[in-house]
Amino acid sequence: MNVTLKLYATLSDYLPVEARRTNQLPMQVGDGTTVMDVISPLQMPAKLVHLVLINGHFVPPAARATRALAEGDVLAIWPPIAGG
């Protein structure tokens, strides 16, 4: 199935070079793929995987190993950031 991975701020370094300008990478993954299945191969430092959203909804750390992605989902991740 098709999903989109978005990595922002310092995490964009973990995207392929050609995807960094848009901060997003279209991906094809198998049924049942979890958030953690997508995150783990990227080898991002765990403390930088802070704000994890699927279609804009927050996924708590405890749910990331079991939360499966669905067709068309957008998985967006930020390191600890703030503003205002």
Next chain:
Amino acid sequence: MAWTRKFLRINLTTGTIKVEDLNMQWAQDYLGQRGLATKYFVEEVDPKIDPLSPDNKMIFTTGPLTGTMASTGGRYSVVTKGPLTGAIACSNSGGYFGAELKFAGWDMMIVEGKSPKPVYLSIEDDRVEIKDAAHLWGKTVWQTEETIKKLHQDPLIRVSSIGRAGENGVLYACIVNDLHRAAGRSGVGTVMGSKNLKAIAVRGTKGVGNIRDPKEFMKVTFEKKKVLADNAVTGQGLPTYGTQVLMNVINEIGALPTRNHRDVQFESASKISAEAMHEKRPDGKSHLVTNQACFGCTIACGRISKLDEKHFTVKNSPQYWGASGGLEYEAAWALGAANGVGDLEALQYVNMLCNEDGFDPISFGATVGAAMELYELGLLKKEEVGMDAPFGSTEALVKMGEMTARGEGFGKLLGLGSKRLCEKYGRPDLSMSVKGQEFPAYDSRGIQGMGLAYATSNRGACHLRGYTVASEVLGIPVKTDPLTTDGKPELVKAFQDATSVFDSSGVCVFTTFAWTLADLQPQLAAALEGDWSMDKLNLVGERIWNMERQFNNAAGFTAKDDNLPPRLTTEPAKTGPAKGLVNGLGKMLPEYYRVRGWDTEGRPTAETTQRLGL
């Protein structure tokens, strides 16, 4: 004690300057800066006065930690009655001016009356003079600061001034110091202009040596700087990407107000984001040049950028080619998403106009958004605006910015803010404001607590009075669900009260992304005489909030003013996680009043005022 225990009282009508002792009992009860100055203000000023009359006063005030070794200890505030809202106004700024005022030996400065002619104040330690400013009137902030430094032959003088916006009665005029730091909201610069006060120039050489326990203070401020450095947000996120990193976050969660809050997601958000500021432009350079810190700050979130010299806004204006402050998130949103413009260079140009002539980019940008909606509805005609002005028009945004800065044509109407603009054209409901002040960059359909925070903010819609975004979106200090109203009255109150303490201490509210009151408390306790326990600080924060509320109530505000525009409570969000939702203010407000100890009309009960010592 870190208070100097002295303040200046300057009457511009009579031209007199007096030195007064600080009321130390009030300092114990209200701490400093926002709290202490508001105490003086409410004791001395009739809440019913016209904000632009000589009866209004302005208090430029530091906190007890301003000018000290505490991280971010460079803040000052301006307290007055705001002309945009008619409510209490308290605008906070960084840079170096606040610390310099403290170094000159003054905790604060009360400015009264109205000068018969343009003047500026010169403060060099104990030498305080009211000087002629005829040669400065009509100049921009940037010209004023440069002229004063040359005149005094001292590049280290710190200057706070108004630009042409403050002179021309733009109701959201700022007071700008250090070229691009501002006491930005509620029109404090308009009040300064109404008093014919162009600038305040300060040079202080005394330092701040009056810490209660210097050894303990050095120890604890060092420890707390380490907390900031070790925290991923204040140690890495903010210095690297600044506040602008929020643009994509808030868009993703469906809470980025777009085209005057018609939409909650902006298709060009990524083009005006922090990430875009880092990208190489066609000219091979990045928009962002570096980050910058205010006095004593170990976070350094400020952005310094350079425009593309070939961009249409500046190709014939080399005075805008140098590095300058911005973009910050709120300004980028207000100038961009709020009116559908996705041209990063144009946004920074208009942001520079705001800094140069001293007007609030939040209120200005949101007012442009309202004007564009009126234009699209056919209520505002091309002949009145002087141009085509549909949503998304970069050219219209730029021209409106120039006209407002110079007080020309339609810019005069834009300068009155969205409330007055929309009332004039028969659609007051299209002003995205509370108590007359425009919303900042968070749509309260997607971040429910912010709706309550806006509705009850004592200075009109504001994110800096109770930034529940920290919890609802960013998980600081704990993650809460942005789409529910549950628990939000308590959350909003907690943020409002704690922020009141930080704003009264002299440090920056951005420390709260890593610090809680428990981190500020030992720094205050080491610096100040008296009881500065956690219980005391919690009480002081709540006392300050209620004092401001009482002033507003006496000024004529009631529960009906704790409201949101109908768009946010009746028109559901069209996209994103909040799709189908409106803000649930009606559920939250009665509970908020109860948690606050207020009656159903939003007035602190006798029991509450007694408990708080008001």
